[in-house]
Amino acid sequence: GAGVSQSPSNKVTEKGKDVELRCDPISGHTALYWYRQRLGQGLEFLIYFQGNSAPDKSGLPSDRFSAERTGESVSTLTIQRTQQEDSAVYLCASSTGTHDPYTFGSGTRLTVV
Amino acid sequence: GESVGLHLPTLSVQEGDNSIINCAYSNSASDYFIWYKQESGKGPQFIIDIRSNMDKRQGQRVTVLLNKTVKHLSLQIAATQPGDSAVYFCAEKGGSEKLVFGKGTKLTVNP
8 A cells, every 4th residue: 555554543442351453564664663652642662573583572561462463564463451551542654674764654542441 | 771852842933934843862873863743643754864974964844963972863944834733753763673752842833
């Protein structure tokens, strides 16, 4: 596609439920990133995928968070047993390389009630 | 550790004036810097980037200045327009493959 696509755009879930967020990167972009943005805050790194290398999971806040990516295509971010502090916008980005800018999607706004 | 911050959380300017948004970074190993613009309800949008072997880079109405001596980055917007109103983030990369973002500066352009 022309840009990074994320779905759903909005998700309201009950505390304790699992959620799955999806990201379709730009075709040909080998690198894919997930960030979290709490209201009025900056972007917090979660996880990074580069080709077939092992992902950099150093930003995942707890073992309730996990992400997968199939080859150089779609990625899913899963949050298990959601908590209210998980409420945020989850942004996905992709890029072609180390010193190339990221292209961000519009994000998924997650609200845990 | 890596950290990127901003000197001012908000900036208000008159339409037509020039805007300067500042950013300080702490990782001397950072070799790539980016400015993003984020409008309400949207993902960050790339504005301009600069590598550490440069001091200045110009785009359309925007200029990024990098001072490695004092670890300072700035974004200059010429003839600021109402459409420039947004939150601006600087980000750095160095020693790892991920961008580290600052907290952002909210720019308001008054007509």
